[in-house]
Amino acid sequence: MGGSKNKTPAQKEKSQKKDAESKKSKKSEKSNATKTDLSVIIDETKAIKYINEAKVITVQDLSRQTEVKISEANSFLQKLLKKGIVERIGGFSGHHLYKSVSGK
16 A cells, blocks of 8 residues: 655755764763773671671672672682681582681
């Protein structure tokens, strides 16, 4: 029935200019946004207090209690594991359970 409507040359030119301007603005927005390396420092006193009071420690619980990302909490627990402050008592596939060696 109805086919696509052909645009006039003026309309085609107008739409091309609009597309070019939008592409330029997207590129300039991307170049202005620089990636920054965010570093979150865990509050060690808060973390050690939680570790000593808890019966069992998981990365997720430590992350929630210290209000940091799970990856940061995991690296902190790994550091404590190497120092011998905590020991791994169970878990599997990255979801390990830890307990304090010096605690209760």
